[in-house]
Amino acid sequence: MLKAREAVPSSRHGETPLYLGATAGMRLLNIENASASDAVFQAVEAALHSSPFSFRGARILSGQEEGAFGWVTVNYLDDRLTQGQETTGALDLGGASTQISFVSARFDGTESPDNLMNFRLYGNDYNLYTHSYLCYGKDQALRKMLALQTASGPTSLSDPCFHPGYIRTRDYSELYASPCVARSKPQASPRNFTLKGTGDFDSCRTAVKKIFDFSKCNFSRCSFNGVFQPELQGSFGAFSAYYFVLDFLNLTDTAAPMETIKDKLREYCATPWADMQRQHPSTKVKYLAEYCFSGTYILTLLTEGYNFTADTFKDITIIRKIKGSDAGWTLGYMLNLTNMVPAEAPDAPPLPHAGYVSVMVLTGLLLGVLLLFITYTLSKTQCSNPHKIV
Ligand SMILES: O=P(O)(O)OP(=O)(O)OP(=O)(O)OC[C@H]1O[C@@H](n2cnc3c(O)ncnc32)[C@H](O)[C@@H]1O
Structure with a gap:
């Protein structure tokens, strides 16, 4: 817990999820003495609730x-x-x-x-x-x-x-x-x-x-x-x-x-x-x-x-x-609980990043040329019909 407090910036403690998973040692204690196993969980949960992290539950994994x-x-x-x-x-x-x-x-x-x-x-x-x-x-x-x-x-x-x-x-x-x-x-x-x-x-x-x-x-x-x-x-x-x-x-x-x-x-x-x-x-x-x-x-x-x-x-x-x-197992458990391994691959973009950049540059150039053309046409029209303004 002390390590986690140091590793995670304190401004992020409250939004950092905290889970506890127990394995076969606890599975055995649960078989042998279920009330002792419950008492361990109660004590651990109380301690984790009072940590600065967002405690989201403790359980025995199958x-x-x-x-x-x-x-x-x-x-x-x-x-x-x-x-x-x-x-x-x-x-x-x-x-x-x-x-x-x-x-x-x-x-x-x-x-x-x-x-x-x-x-x-x-x-x-x-x-x-x-x-x-x-x-x-x-x-x-x-x-x-x-x-x-x-x-x-x-x-x-x-x-x-x-x-x-x-x-x-x-x-x-x-x-x-x-x-x-x-x-x-x-x-x-x-x-x-x-x-x-x-x-x-x-x-x-x-x-x-x-x-x-x-x-x-x-x-x-x-x-x-x-x-x-x-x-x-x-x-x-x-x-x-x-x-x-x-x-x-x-x-x-x-x-x-x-x-x-x-x-x-x-x-x-x-x-x-x-x-x-x-x-x-x-x-x-x-x-x-x-x-x-x-x-x-x-x-x-x-x-x-x-x-x-x-x-x-x-x-x-x-x-x-x-x-x-x-x-x-711990990282896999966290990835699962925080939905960090998606079932579907994220949608692949139709174009790679370089393709998007090229399209944007080309479109920009075309718009520029078009603007220049319109400005040029307009100024020519104004010059050839000076009397119409009045
Ligand atoms: O409940 P289960 O699922 O059985 O898993 P565990 O929690 O006991 O599993 P660990 O990976 O924590 O530990 C594996 C075992 O290795 C032992 N162990 C840890 N460090 C060791 C070392 O340097 N040399 C030898 N054994 C070590 C430790 O006491 C455990 O018995």
Whole structure:
């Protein structure tokens, strides 16, 4: 808010619209404790009403909206919508949910209407495929994996997704305090367990893979958990936690061979925790401890979950910003609420600007010549009939 007050001239504060959109973190809180979620909204709305901006409402976005607005942002910033060019797909990874959105020539919504978002933008129609996986953001995905590993209620857990030498005591009640895992809480578990890292990328992949269900699909094709997904098409931009994690791991070059990416992760996960802390003293400890898991999760989600292959992996660009603006759902949400992306292309002028200038100059010249001619004719008439005036 302070940044916004500085960025917007104070004379314009009152006319500047302010919206608040909440995503999967709040979707989960709403499922878990609706009155707590309402209380958060009341407090936030009161604070925003007292801001100098024109506050126009706060609400929780649906997963579909979150995915679709991320897609609008990426393609708006790339100027693909005004030009009617082939669009870029959007891959968003948050803490609680993850979204995949893209236009596919083979998808018109017939097979799975729930995944369809129709847009008419700048005179072009788009059938957007979008799906949001609640509980598959990187924080909730980690909970899911830990829940599977602690299903029998052990007091100690050797975990391949954490560095060797990493030790942390984890509370069962805290780990299972999320609707993503609450139902699988072991009946008779101790109060806490000791998590010890072993730093083994290949075993970590095996453990991560177990949070995806590939056993059922009632459609012609699926990603995971029985969710329909058409064949991947075109290029993709991956942002939010995809960027934070892969940038830290130096793995944003998606054109690198898949084996090289795996080798780097293997080496990274096997690095002793003491070395990691020494090498990255200013990195938040929670993030540092979880990059091995997060990197492995991202690779597994993209390849096994969404079916990117060693060949199509290079079609993904890891992005943080486009032309100085953050890639993410927020800009798309604002553009939509303020009607800044029109359904129809603005009427094209019949002549380009230079054409108008030429016509104006020519018309001016003609009028000038005509005026001169009339003045000349009149003065000649007056000279040849001097007596008629009297
Ligand atoms: O509710 P959802 O839709 O899940 O989205 P979010 O609000 O959690 O999504 P963000 O893009 O804000 O954050 C994505 C996640 O990345 C985490 N994150 C932020 N900066 C990071 C960094 O430098 N390194 C690692 N993780 C980071 C952050 O804690 C979140 O878990």
